Amino acid sequence: MYMEEIEVNVTNLEDDNGINLQVELPQYPKKAKKRTKEIEKQLKKEKKLMSLNNACKVLILGTGDSGKSTVVRQIRLCNSVLFTGEEKEYFKKIIWENVYVSLKDLLRCAEMLGFTEKSQEYQENALFMKTFIFDKKKKSFDPNVVRVMTSLWEDHDIKETFKRKSELKNMHIQDTAINFFNELDRILDVNYIPTDQDIVLCRRQTCNITETVLAVPKLGTIKFYDVGGQKHLRNFWVPYFEDCHAILFIAALSCFDQNMAEEEGTNRMVDCISLFNIIVNNPSLQNITIVLFLNKVDLFKEKLKLTNVSDYFEDFKAPQSEKSAANFFIEKFKGTTTRQLKYIHLTTGTDSKLMKKIIGTVLTIITKLSLKASGLVEDSI
Numbered sequence: 001m002y003m004e005e006i007e008v009n010v011t012n013l014e015d016d017n018g019i020n021l022q023v024e025l026p027q028y029p030k031k032a033k034k035r036t037k038e039i040e041k042q043l044k045k046e047k048k049l050m051s052l053n054n055a056c057k058v059l060i061l062g063t064g065d066s067g068k069s070t071v072v073r074q075i076r077l078c079n080s081v082l083f084t085g086e087e088k089e090y091f092k093k094i095i096w097e098n099v100y101v102s103l104k105d106l107l108r109c110a111e112m113l114g115f116t117e118k119s120q121e122y123q124e125n126a127l128f129m130k131t132f133i134f135d136k137k138k139k140s141f142d143p144n145v146v147r148v149m150t151s152l153w154e155d156h157d158i159k160e161t162f163k164r165k166s167e168l169k170n171m172h173i174q175d176t177a178i179n180f181f182n183e184l185d186r187i188l189d190v191n192y193i194p195t196d197q198d199i200v201l202c203r204r205q206t207c208n209i210t211e212t213v214l215a216v217p218k219l220g221t222i223k224f225y226d227v228g229g230q231k232h233l234r235n236f237w238v239p240y241f242e243d244c245h246a247i248l249f250i251a252a253l254s255c256f257d258q259n260m261a262e263e264e265g266t267n268r269m270v271d272c273i274s275l276f277n278i279i280v281n282n283p284s285l286q287n288i289t290i291v292l293f294l295n296k297v298d299l300f301k302e303k304l305k306l307t308n309v310s311d312y313f314e315d316f317k318a319p320q321s322e323k324s325a326a327n328f329f330i331e332k333f334k335g336t337t338t339r340q341l342k343y344i345h346l347t348t349g350t351d352s353k354l355m356k357k358i359i360g361t362v363l364t365i366i367t368k369l370s371l372k373a374s375g376l377v378e379d380s381i
Contacts, residue, residue: 055221056367057243061279062250063272064205064261065172067295070349071250072212072226073200075363078356079214083199091199092192093136095180098203099187100134102177103149106161109171113164115157125152140190149188153181166303169259175299176201176350200350219367224248241282246289246366249276253329253346254299257307267312269329277336289369291343291362292333294326298348 060068107126125148165173179201180187212224255268301322309316309325318324345358
């Protein structure tokens with residue numbers, strides 16, 4: 001199995017409904033552009049080869065920060081495809097950046113929550129952190145940087161800010177950062193090597209397309225395409241719809257009380273349901289199997305202890321519980337289409353044990369449906 005990250009350059013597309021999708025895209029390296037064109041040409045050639053090779057093409061779609069990349073990493077690990085030393089070195093820098101960015105965000109949020117009466121040491125450390133620039137090229141943090149980061153995280157008000165981060169609707173602090181903060185000594189050590197769980201927990205915004213090819217015993221070859229979910233990146237999806245066997249749509253249940261980073265004032269769950277509506281009712285995708293992961297259930301449960309769903313969705317009338325709230329959003333997604341949504345799973349992407357079971361089931365379903373579409377097996381699902 002291999003995984004490639006491809007910087008996609010799409011400028012003028014039109015979907016089956018005649019909607020022009022022309023966008024201005026950033027300029028990516030020539031090597032990445034060339035590789036993208038190669039992949040797009042390859043996709044056309046694979047149209048005839050897919051059924052012969054039992055290769056199944058799966059798109060992983062969803063809004064930003066729904067946990068798509070986490071699911072892709074879990075798919076790898078659940079099929080015993082471990083991360084290489086080179087990949088671990090890459091993710092180490094991503095994890096360090098997660099700590100750096102999250103801590104700077106916490107400092108801003110602390111001020112917004114009114115934690116301003118602080119000691120001289122705190123103020124000096126905060127000023128240092130605000131002006132410090134993270135350099136991915138460096139192999140380790142300066143000892144003074146480690147000291148400052150550790151001292152700031154040990155501050156009571158910073159930890160309280162993390163607990164109350166949901167109060168700031170237009171600020172988004174990485175949820176899994178708490179796992180790194182609680183192990184700063186290990187994470188910031190000069191000899192640090194990320195564990196598989198560290199890699200699963202890290203956050204990296206998908207600004208390109210990741211192709212993952214997985215050879216599954218008894219099931220065949222499955223190709224996954226993970227694309228960016230931020231609003232300006234959704235235009236990249238169109239070329240990948242062709243010859244797709246299944247779509248794995250991932251939505252974060254925990255986002256029901258959050259606003260989008262791209263559009264202040266727009267509820268993230270409303271945006272997610274709207275996007276699902278577009279996908280599930282796209283004429284060119286009517287024969288495509290759609291699997292829905294309602295993700296981040298662990299964070300969803302924690303939020304329900306402090307937040308009322310009815311404050312954000314007035315049509316939620318049931319007594320609030322984990323079950324009633326989850327069912328409410330399930331019905332929201334089902335209500336977008338007359339299609340029968342047979343494959344809906346409540347997931348916690350960072351829970352490896354749970355994900356292994358769910359992923360195994362989903363891969364079997366997707367592959368059998370792919371074979372059925374190719375006429376190689378009878379309908380038994």
